[in-house]
Structures are given as C-alpha cells and as structure tokens.
Amino acid sequence: MPGYILTGTPGSGKTAILRHLEIDGYPVVEEAATDVIALHQALGRPEPWREPGFADRVLDLQRERRRRAAANTGGVVFHDRSPVCTLALCRYLGLAAPPALLDEIEGMTANRHHERTVFFVRHQGFVEATAARRITFEESLVFERIHELTYREAGFDLADVPAGPLVSRVAAIKEAVDRLRR
Template identity: 55%
Template structure:
C-alpha cells in the first residue's frame, strides 16, 4: 500500500514522515523541495516561477515512487510526502499550465491504482514559517491548503484529516489508520 501525506506548506508533513521513518516505515520525501534545492544550487533563486518546474517535480515524483517500489521486498506500506496530484494543485496555484506529462502521470496513477484512495491531509498549525524553499505567508498557505483539498477531491480521493496536534499523536494516527486500511478493517478516521 502506498499512502500520500499532504497538506499546506509548514503543516508538519516532514515531521510526520520522519516520525514514521523512525518507527521503521518506508517514507519518500517531497520532490518539489528537492527540485527547488537543486535549482537554487545552480543559481536559480525562484525555480517555481518557471513553467518547466512543474514537469521536473512530476518526473522526480514518479522516479521516487518507482525507486520505493523497487526497494526492500516484503514492505507492505510506504508513505509519500505529496504526489503528482499536489503538483497539479501547485501548477494551478502558481498559474502555470499543467504539462501533458503531469496529466498522463495522474491518469496512470488512477489506472494502475498506484496510491491508496485515502489520503492523509495534514491540517495547518496556525502559522507558516518561511524557508528558502517555502516563501509563502500563512494567509497564502490557507489558500494553498484549500486548493489542495479541492484538487484531491476532484480526482476522487478521500481525505483523512490530521488535525493540528503533537507530532507523536499525528504519527500514531497515521500508523493506526494505515494499518486498519491495509488490513481491510475500515478507516477509524473516516465518517
């Protein structure tokens, strides 16, 4: 099973992924942050302002998903920090056209059932601290959160809310819910 963890920038996704990794789960880091860091190292301080950025992120997401699948055998559950659906929301948010490669990738995800249709949606913490890769105000992050939620629902995903709270409680909720979903015993966080 492959589960997506998404939400607004600064909501705590990376902290949750690190907590899951510390508990022995396979996790895959966010691609956009890696693309931004690589482009900034080449001298482009704002790579997200260029339309080619979207295709680069989508390409890295696919490669990372394939690498995770080729990893250790017997690993039943993998957690991904964002997905190509997030990249679609990002393209919309920054006003870039959605490249055909991203549309094709999202279609592949649906056709092949790559990710579980339940997505862990990490709610904002009430603030957003800027970084070199995250230059967004808290107010802007709320709009980005809304857009992500709409985009995932439009593509037919069911969102499992992870409310603000201590990281260990959020990690435990993800772990428990994913375990129940994988076992086919239902979603304790779903209505």
C-alpha cells in the same frame, strides 16, 4: 505495496510526521518540489517555480522516487506528496498543467500506485519561511484549500490529520492505516 500519500499546506508538519514514520521503520518517498527548488537555487536561480518546465522536473523526480520505492519494499510506504500536489501547485501559481502531469495523475488513479485514502495534514496556525517556502500563513490557507479540492477532484478520499502534538498525529495515521488494511 500500499502507498499512502501525506499532503497538506506548506509548513503543516508533514516532514516531521514523515521523519517519525521513517524512524519507526516505514519506507518513505521524499517530497520532490522542495528538492528541485533547492537544487536550482543552488545553481543560481532564485525562483525556479517560475521557470518553464518546473512542474515537469518535479514530476520526473516524483516518478523516479516512486519507482525506487516500489523496487525496494513490500510493506506500507508513505509518500511525502504526489503528482496531485504538483497539479495543485500549478493551479496555485496560475500555470498550465503539463500534459505529462495530467497523464501521470490519470495513471496513478487507474493503476492504483497509491491508496485511495490520502492523509491530509492540516495547518498548525503558522508557517515558517525557508529558502524554498516563501508563503505567508494566509497564502497557505488558500493553497491548502486548492490541495483539498484537487485531491477530491482526482477521486481520493481525505483522512484529516488535525493540528496537534507530533506523536498524536503519527499515532492517528498508524491507527488509520491498520484499519484500512484490514
């Protein structure tokens, strides 16, 4: 099962791209951090990313979603982020990465849970705030750079998905996957 990761800074358009790919028939593994944040905010914890164990909770959900996707598909699947993104988030927040997260990243590269090429969705020049996304555009540029460095350090190749119309971005990803699978 070829698993391609889509990553980038918050607000870059990853979710819209994933929704388009999903509607086009591709299996999608949802991003975990936003869902962990939303759940804990609903439980009355306004900034769960500052709580101990946050990265572990994100990793647990990522693992479960990857397992479910592997059991239910035989074709190309797209992942909205990965444990490498969780490591980038830890670095951005100044948190120590949990050992389980580092082990997961080592395992995902050694066991090829994901393809080596990662689609790096570039920012679009702005960020819209949400309950879970409390980052300014300037902060998002720092976060984008940390993501890029973290993925390269983990041994992944980055395929840029530049800003542009959604249809063009999706087409570029599909064309790249077709080339990579040949």
